[in-house]
Amino acid sequence: MSQLRALDLVRSYGRTPALRGVTLDVDEGEILAVTGPSGCGKSTLLHCLAGILRPDAGQVLWRGERLDTWSEAARSKLRRTEFGVLFQFGQLVAELTAAENVALPLLLAGTGRREARETAVTWLHRFGVAELADVRPGEMSGGQQQRCATARALVTSPRVLFADEPTGALDSLTGEEVLTTLVRVAREQRTSIVLVTHEPRIAAYADREVTLRDGTVDHTGLGLDAPLIGGDR
Numbered sequence: 001m002s003q004l005r006a007l008d009l010v011r012s013y014g015r016t017p018a019l020r021g022v023t024l025d026v027d028e029g030e031i032l033a034v035t036g037p038s039g040c041g042k043s044t045l046l047h048c049l050a051g052i053l054r055p056d057a058g059q060v061l062w063r064g065e066r067l068d069t070w071s072e073a074a075r076s077k078l079r080r081t082e083f084g085v086l087f088q089f090g091q092l093v094a095e096l097t098a099a100e101n102v103a104l105p106l107l108l109a110g111t112g113r114r115e116a117r118e119t120a121v122t123w124l125h126r127f128g129v130a131e132l133a134d135v136r137p138g139e140m141s142g143g144q145q146q147r148c149a150t151a152r153a154l155v156t157s158p159r160v161l162f163a164d165e166p167t168g169a170l171d172s173l174t175g176e177e178v179l180t181t182l183v184r185v186a187r188e189q190r191t192s193i194v195l196v197t198h199e200p201r202i203a204a205y206a207d208r209e210v211t212l213r214d215g216t217v218d219h220t221g222l223g224l225d226a227p228l229i230g231g232d233r
């Protein structure tokens, strides 16, 4: 069932068009890869779907409601509760430990300190970095930081995770390890993922792939259709 829908989205930056009429659906529990060449509008689409950017025209429907017309406060509340966001560089808070970073979304949602810490450590464990609970990002590798950032993005069990090149800064082995865990956890809790990537081997993890070109949908296919390196997964 479609829970998030873009209808004819148009967005420009000044005179530069980024989206020129994009329509797509994200089903419940679906992993949707958004691919296409640099500058085709992938990140702009993700930001519009997540309610970070407002489109100039068109609609973003979240469970049938016009998300694009909501106030900034209502949209940021949605991003703290039902949506999760994950970027290429995890953007952990440098002053906080791994456990404090992962606990942050729970504290913002009103969870008590002790419970938030316990839940955060459980999530760090899930991503194989429980031993880093009391370590700050500056003392972690890029892969360890991204595992923590991924745990933080999922800790509230969002309905949709928006991930923009989440493994783009990692070497391919580390990237695949992070992605494998991300996909497994998302499937377990039926979190949909909108996964922006320009790498076919990353898109191959998705159920479906939407390819943009010059701000419009070029084609849609099964993620499985993407070329696979190594022949299987």
Ligand SMILES: Nc1ncnc2c1ncn2[C@@H]1O[C@H](COP(=O)(O)OP(=O)(O)OP(=O)(O)O)[C@@H](O)[C@H]1O
Pocket: 013, 016, 017, 018, 036, 037, 038, 039, 040, 041, 042, 043, 044, 045, 198
């Ligand atoms: N903040 C901005 N100001 C001006 N132009 C922008 C801005 N962000 C994006 N653009 C332009 O909008 C178009 C779409 O950019 P967008 O970042 O959405 O594409 P993308 O497919 O995610 O690219 P990439 O794969 O390189 O990250 C491009 O022409 C880009 O130069």
